[in-house]
Amino acid sequence: MIENEKKVAIVTGGSRGIGKAIALALGERGWRVIVNYNRNRDAAEETLNTLQEAGGVGAIVQADVANEDDRMCLVESTLEAYGRIDLLVNNAGMAPRQRRDLLEMTAESYDEVMAVNLKGPFFLTQLVVRKMIALVQAGKISAPKIVNVNSISAYTSSTARGEYCISKAGMGMMTALYADRLAEYGIGVYEVRPGIIATDMTSAVKGKYDLLFAQGLTPIARWGVPEDVAKAVLAIAEDYLPYSTGEIINVDGGFHLRRL
Numbered sequence: 182m183i184e185n186e187k188k189v190a191i192v193t194g195g196s197r198g199i200g201k202a203i204a205l206a207l208g209e210r211g212w213r214v215i216v217n218y219n220r221n222r223d224a225a226e227e228t229l230n231t232l233q234e235a236g237g238v239g240a241i242v243q244a245d246v247a248n249e250d251d252r253m254c255l256v257e258s259t260l261e262a263y264g265r266i267d268l269l270v271n272n273a274g275m276a277p278r279q280r281r282d283l284l285e286m287t288a289e290s291y292d293e294v295m296a297v298n299l300k301g302p303f304f305l306t307q308l309v310v311r312k313m314i315a316l317v318q319a320g321k322i323s324a325p326k327i328v329n330v331n332s333i334s335a336y337t338s339s340t341a342r343g344e345y346c347i348s349k350a351g352m353g354m355m356t357a358l359y360a361d362r363l364a365e366y367g368i369g370v371y372e373v374r375p376g377i378i379a380t381d382m383t384s385a386v387k388g389k390y391d392l393l394f395a396q397g398l399t400p401i402a403r404w405g406v407p408e409d410v411a412k413a414v415l416a417i418a419e420d421y422l423p424y425s426t427g428e429i430i431n432v433d434g435g436f437h438l439r440r441l
């Protein structure tokens with residue numbers, strides 16, 4: 182039994198933005214955290230330093246979630262380092278490199294965004310949950326969890342980045358499918374749906390959203406911050422939703438409400 186050991190989380194895209202806030206929040210609560218990144222090693226090291234300075238334990242692992250070999254390395258290196266996986270946070274994601282109208286969207290952009298935002302998380306989850314099931318059955322972990330960082334784009338049309346919206350709508354079904362399939366093993370599957378959060382991803386469209394917030398886009402009239410999302414993930418990770426699975430937590434300032 183290694184139940185007394187500290188729990189282990191993999192946070193994909195844990196080096197910057199929302200993933201960084203999630204990694205730091207988990208580290209502060211005593212989780213051992215694998216901070217995954219793809220290209221920006223400096224950012225990953227900076228996140229790990231911050232985590233360690235706060236007394237946390239973790240490591241950085243480079244892996245492109247869109248790449249099958251990389252996904253396997255990510256899982257294997259986590260198990261080599263810590264021997265268990267209690268939580269996978271599918272956070273890594275990308276916007277299209279260029280915003281293009283739906284009628285001008287290219288197949289290359291569609292394939293790239295779908296590979297990073299949907300196919301990658303789907304097959305990474307498949308790899309991780311096979312390991313989780315074995316660990317549960319061996320009595321080494323209990324109630325492991327998957328958290329998908331989705332988006333209001335799962336149900337909101339943005340015609341200048343349709344491939345992103347399609348990938349996030351697909352992630353909604355991915356959450357439902359895994360929740361259904363994995364409940365028998367005590368594996369909970371959840372989704373957080375951030376609204377508009379201040380990160381590198383949204384920095385290029387800051388002016389547009391500043392204006393929309395001022396015009397009343399959301400009942401809570403401010404930008405979201407990565408820590409807003411991290412708190413929701415922490416609530417799931419720390420077992421505050423034990424009789425829920427497939428659940429969607431909107432972290433969007435009320436954006437999802439229909440209003441008159």
Ligand code: NAP
Pocket residue numbers: 193194195196197198199200217218219220221222224244245246247271272273274275297330331332333374375376377378379380381382383
């Ligand atoms: P961000 O600031 O652009 O950071 C993206 C993170 O993902 C970085 O750590 C990046 O690592 C990593 N990443 C990107 N492609 C990757 C790949 N192929 N393999 C592994 N890691 C990869 O993004 P963010 O705003 O924090 O968004 C995080 C998640 O929240 C995404 O899934 C996004 O769709 C979702 N979301 C964001 C917002 C928002 O308003 N910001 C709203 C709703 C949902 P490198 O730097 O090493 O490439």
